[in-house]
Amino acid sequence: MNPECDLLIRNGTVVPMEEDRHWFSGDVLVGDGRILEVCPGGAHEVSARCVLDASGAAVLPGFIQCHVHVVQSLLRHQADGLTLLDWLELRTLPYEASLDGDGVATAAELGIAELLTGGTTTVLDFGTTHHHDRVFESAERLGIRMTSGRTHMDIGDGTPAVLLEDADASLADAEAIGKRWNGSAAGRLRYAVAPRFALSCSRHLLEECAGLARKHGWMLHSHASENKDEVAAVRAETGMSNIEYLDAVGLTGRDVVLAHGVHLHPNEIQILADTRTRICHCPGANLKLGSGIADIPELRSHGVRVGLGADGPPCNNRLSALYEMSLAATLHGLRSGPTALSAWDALAMATREGARVLDLADTIGTISPGRAADLTVVSLDSWSAIPGDDPASRIVHGGTAADVRHVLVNGRPVVVDGKLTTVDPTELRIRIGESWKATRSRMEQA
């Protein structure tokens, strides 16, 4: 027993998310940013500088999302009713082209505020081409654990000219940003090289992105096989399927996370499995853009590691891990029957499996002594969460972001009683309104 700790989470239903799916009533002790001790039945005679009540709530590893775009947050609710390629050309790329530095920062803060209050403690994030330091500054200040990178685009009909960059110049910029931020904030921030997708990058750029990431040991993050028109266009331009092409340019491997994987041929699934490439399942965005439903049970049966992500606010329109879990545990019944992906499977994808996708399993993803204290406390008292016993079903099928009570990242309480502690919500709301107005005005003038 530790007689002293920095923080005590008391009287919760602790769900460690270990492989054996056990849970118990108890306390979690936190010190120096780490989980010191997990106490079934409760810790006795402990003195803590801070005590968070978890009565009637589940204590979980913080949720992990393996594909989001916080920089797109100001376009939320402004790009409905479109399929992927129109969504990009007509709304999202003109929006990104119109963002100034303050717009990038405010969008990032909006996205991070929603993520943290919804229980997400770690993200793999996708930036735009400019002002990416502002995303890292926002993540550093608001307290989320983030791996992120500015994107790369050097080709693409209909793409705003300001987003099309010289490949080598954009790679030099990425390298400089990565050197500034990778490993900073006590290791909470990391860099990932992020070419947007095959259709927006020359072969030279894709190959150089892979080379840059491997030179520094950074992750690679891109999109693949989200939409049928995209897949057909890649084949028309390269003569290969999308995953064959990405494999040929070096964009497969255990350091690569590809968002979507909705339209894959069996040989592409085999390439993903053989190369240990990771997939991020984005069911909410795939449904809203009408892209399709990725065959996640099939990918998992081949041993492909799969995480969960909300993708961008303009194509979801929320960044809720609980919403994505609910969809993941429901949708695959259509193709594979109702036992295809259980509530426990979905909860694992947003915790333990997500940590493996991001190569952070030694640090986060389960509740055990020595791990970073990234923890999410979710109320089990809501009408949709009672009655019942199995916490995974109650959380995945009965929980919403509004049920998130407390959130810790590296032991720091960033959300307490549902309220952000690291930013003034009233001031942020004012800036969000002003930034969207200014960005929309620039979009209209372009």
Ligand SMILES: [Zn+2]
């Ligand atoms: Zn995306």
